[in-house]
Amino acid sequence: MISKSALAFLRKQSNAQNKVASMTVAHQRNFAGGGPKKPAMPASETDFDVVFVGGMNATALLKFMQHDGVNYKMALITEQSRFILPQSYFAVSHGHIAELKLESGTVSAQVEQWSRYDTFAKVSQFLPNQNKVKLSNGREYTYKALVVNTGFKHTSEHIEGLPEFEKDRGENNVFVHAIDHKERLQRNYYHGWNHNNGDMICYSPKFPYKGEGTDFYALYYEHFLRQDILQGRSARNAKIQFWTPNKEIFKFPYANEVALEECRKRGIDVYFGWEMLSVKTNEHGQKIATFRCTDTGKTIEKDFFSAVINPPSKPHQELLDSGIANGEGVVDVNPYTLQHKRFENIFAFGDCIGVNTTRTESAAIHQTPIVKHNLTQFMEGKELNAIYDGYTFMPFLLGHSYATNFQHYHDYEPHALNHWVPHYGIFARWYFGRMMKSQMQMGEKFSSFKKNHGPPYYNFNPRYLPVEHNDYLQRRGIPVSEVKMFEPKVRVAHDDHHHH
Incomplete structure (x- = not known):
C-alpha cells in the first residue's frame, strides 16, 4: 500500500512532467519552423529566392x-x-x-x-x-x-598513371588522400605503414588545394618508420621525403617554420618547387615518379618504394x-x-x-x-x-599518438591559442586523442x-x-x-x- 507522502510525491512529479510536456509542445508549435507542416516543394517550381x-x-x-x-x-x-x-x-x-x-x-x-x-x-x-x-x-x-x-575538382586523374595504382587494394604502397567515398578508407588503411626500404614520397599539390592545413603527415609516418627500423622491420636506408610545387609546407609562416625545423631534426628531406606529373612502374617493376621543376621547367624521374599523394585540386x-x-x-x-x-x-x-x-x-x-x-x-x-x-584550425600530427595545432586569423595573424601544446610528452599524447575526438564531434x-x-x-x-x-x-x-x-x-x- 502506498503511503500518503508517497502519493503526494508522485502527484507532484506527475504535475511537473505535464508542465514540461506542455512547454515542449508549445516550443515545437511556435518556435523556428514549428506549427503546421509545410507542403512539399512542387516539382514544377523553377523560380527560387x-x-x-x-x-x-x-x-x-x-x-x-x-x-x-x-x-x-x-x-x-x-x-x-x-x-x-x-x-x-x-x-x-x-x-x-x-x-x-x-x-x-x-x-x-x-x-x-x-x-x-x-x-x-x-x-x-x-x-x-x-x-x-x-x-x-x-x-x-x-x-x-x-x-x-x-x-x-579533387581527383587522382590529375596525375598521369595514378588511377592505375589505385586499382589494387594497397599492396603497391601507393595511397591517394581524397575525401570522396568510404571505400577509399578501406584501401588507405595501411597508408604510411610497411615502408621497408628506399624512399617514401609524401606529396602536396600546388596552392590552393583541398586539405591545405591537414595533409602534412610526414612527421606522423616518420614515427612509424623510426620504430620499424629499431625493430628490424625496415632497412636503415628507408627515408621519408616531402615534395611539393610550392615554396613552403604551410602558407602560415609560423607553422611553416615549426614544420621545417621538425623535419630537420628528424631527417625528413624537403623538396620545394617540384610538381608531380606522373607515376608509373618500369620494366623492372620499379615505381617511378616524374617531377617538373617549377622554376626551370626541367623534369626528373625519381624512384620510390612508397608514396602518399594528395592530388592536385582544380577549379x-x-x-x-x-x-x-x-x-x-x-x-x-x-x-x-x-x-x-x-x-x-x-x-x-x-x-x-x-x-x-x-x-x-x-x-x-x-x-x-x-x-x-x-x-x-x-x-x-x-x-x-x-x-x-x-x-582556421590546423591539426599538426607529430607521431602515432602525439599532436599539437596551429590556429590563425586573416593574413596569417596567429590566434591566442596557436601552437599551445608542446610537441612531446604527456600533454601532446593527451591532446592527440582529445583533438581527434573534438574535430570528429564538430563535423558530426x-x-x-x-x-x-x-x-x-x-x-x-x-x-x-x-x-x-x-x-x-x-x-x-x-x-x-x-x-x-x-x-x-x-x-x-x-x-x-x-x-x-
Whole structure:
C-alpha cells in the first residue's frame, strides 16, 4: 500500500512532467519552423529566392536556415546524397575513431521537403548576369541569391598513371588522400605503414588545394618508420621525403617554420618547387615518379618504394567560364562578409573562396554562420554586419599518438591559442586523442540530421554589432569602406519571410 507522502510525491512529479510536456509542445508549435507542416516543394517550381550549390556544407547551411524559420523558396544542388566528414577521414583511416563516425546524415534526412534538393546533379552552367543556373539533369533555376560551396575538382586523374595504382587494394604502397567515398578508407588503411626500404614520397599539390592545413603527415609516418627500423622491420636506408610545387609546407609562416625545423631534426628531406606529373612502374617493376621543376621547367624521374599523394585540386570550369571565379580559379568574395565583389547576390564559402587563410573544414564551419546571417540580411535589405575574421584550425600530427595545432586569423595573424601544446610528452599524447575526438564531434554535430540553428551555438543564433563597432575590424584598423560594397535593397516582401 502506498503511503500518503508517497502519493503526494508522485502527484507532484506527475504535475511537473505535464508542465514540461506542455512547454515542449508549445516550443515545437511556435518556435523556428514549428506549427503546421509545410507542403512539399512542387516539382514544377523553377523560380527560387535562394539556390545553394555544393556538398556537405551547403546542405548543412540550408538545414540551418530552415530551422531559423525563413520562408524563402530554396533549392539545393548537390552531386551526392551523403558525405565523408573531412575531420573524421584521417582518424578513421588509421582506426583512431570508429568507421561509424565517417559519414554525414543524408541530404533527405537533413533538408525538409518544403525546399527543393537535386541530388546526384551538378550545375553545368552558371549565368550570373541572368540570375540563372543550368543543371546536368536538364533543369534551369532562377534565383534572387546564390550560395556557392563547390570546393575544387579533387581527383587522382590529375596525375598521369595514378588511377592505375589505385586499382589494387594497397599492396603497391601507393595511397591517394581524397575525401570522396568510404571505400577509399578501406584501401588507405595501411597508408604510411610497411615502408621497408628506399624512399617514401609524401606529396602536396600546388596552392590552393583541398586539405591545405591537414595533409602534412610526414612527421606522423616518420614515427612509424623510426620504430620499424629499431625493430628490424625496415632497412636503415628507408627515408621519408616531402615534395611539393610550392615554396613552403604551410602558407602560415609560423607553422611553416615549426614544420621545417621538425623535419630537420628528424631527417625528413624537403623538396620545394617540384610538381608531380606522373607515376608509373618500369620494366623492372620499379615505381617511378616524374617531377617538373617549377622554376626551370626541367623534369626528373625519381624512384620510390612508397608514396602518399594528395592530388592536385582544380577549379570548376563552370565557375571560370561564368566569371564567378577569378583568374586564380577561386571565387572572388569580400573576405569579411563573404559576399561576391562583383555580383552582389552571390555568396560563397569553403575551399572555393579566394580568402587569405588556410583552407580547412574548421574554417568552412566558422564561415557558415557569417554566410547565413549576411544572406538573410541581404534578402531583407539590411546591412551585412556579420564579419568573418579568417579563423582556421590546423591539426599538426607529430607521431602515432602525439599532436599539437596551429590556429590563425586573416593574413596569417596567429590566434591566442596557436601552437599551445608542446610537441612531446604527456600533454601532446593527451591532446592527440582529445583533438581527434573534438574535430570528429564538430563535423558530426554540423552535418547530422538533427535540426538546429548551426554554429557557433546551435541552440540559438549569434548577434552581430553594426560594422562600425565590430571588434575585429577596429583591432585591425580595417575601414568600413572595405566591408560595405553595395547599397542594401529588399529582395523579398516583408510578409514572405519570417526570421528568428
